[in-house]
Amino acid sequence: MKQTMIDLTENYVFDQLNSDASGHDWFHIDRVRKLALHIAKEEKRGNAFIIEMAALLHDIPDDKLNDVVEAGWDKLNGWMQDLKLDDASKKAILAIIRTISYSSGQRDLPSIEAEIVQDADRLDAMGAIGIARTFAFGGKMGQPMYDPGLPVRENMTKLEYRNGKSSSVHHFHEKLLRLEELLNTSTAKTIARERHEYMVGYLKEFYKEWDVRL
Numbered sequence: 001m002k003q004t005m006i007d008l009t010e011n012y013v014f015d016q017l018n019s020d021a022s023g024h025d026w027f028h029i030d031r032v033r034k035l036a037l038h039i040a041k042e043e044k045r046g047n048a049f050i051i052e053m054a055a056l057l058h059d060i061p062d063d064k065l066n067d068v069v070e071a072g073w074d075k076l077n078g079w080m081q082d083l084k085l086d087d088a089s090k091k092a093i094l095a096i097i098r099t100i101s102y103s104s105g106q107r108d109l110p111s112i113e114a115e116i117v118q119d120a121d122r123l124d125a126m127g128a129i130g131i132a133r134t135f136a137f138g139g140k141m142g143q144p145m146y147d148p149g150l151p152v153r154e155n156m157t158k159l160e161y162r163n164g165k166s167s168s169v170h171h172f173h174e175k176l177l178r179l180e181e182l183l184n185t186s187t188a189k190t191i192a193r194e195r196h197e198y199m200v201g202y203l204k205e206f207y208k209e210w211d212v213r214l
């Protein structure tokens with residue numbers, strides 16, 4: 001029964017995000033699901049069904065992927081209704097998805113399942129994949145790859161984070177390099193170390209080539 005729900009959800013999410021070109025495609029979702037289940041297994045904590053469902057559905061109501069935010073939440077609620085998911089599971093999954101995003105700025109998470117799915121989503125924002133996703137997203141938004149004249153923004157409201165003038169390289173300083181310290185579980189922190197160092201090395205090389213230091 002639970003496996004059927006997961007399989008159906010997998011097909012649904014695949015159809016919804018298959019053609020995304022902003023780094024929030026189906027393969028991102030699949031990696032987050034795998035990372036989250038791996039973390040749960042290592043930590044020996046969390047309800048695997050809730051974790052897998054929340055990981056699969058976490059970007060369905062994302063404000064970046066829906067012109068109208070409410071429409072995204074309606075889609076998510078509608079899907080869980082169609083599945084005839086029980087109320088407790090629905091509530092747990094909604095609470096996770098509502099709280100885990102970086103842009104929500106929320107620090108206190110409602111459950112260990114939320115901590116694990118957030119860690120998985122954040123790990124996929126780091127390392128080689130994280131770099132690729134950032135330039136893909138920046139290109140899709142039409143923002144410059146890098147603009148040395150722009151300041152690095154420290155404290156931003158959600159609106160400023162989303163709409164302020166920035167560049168993809170700025171996004172490393174404004175978010176990606178901060179993620180390692182914000183992770184919840186020690187399993188994720190261990191995985192993050194290599195990904196963080198990789199980004200630091202990448203930026204060093206980027207600035208070297210940008211400045212034509214030979």
Ligand code: ADP
Pocket residue numbers: 023062064100101102103104121124125130133134135137138161166167168171
């Ligand atoms: P969350 O889904 O946790 O709220 P975001 O929506 O901020 O996180 O970002 C998800 C991914 O989209 C980031 O990891 C990054 O790759 C990309 N992204 C978001 N905002 C920007 C930006 N301003 N410039 C470049 N990439 C961005």
Ligand code: NI
Pocket residue numbers: 024028032058059121
């Ligand atoms: Ni995501």
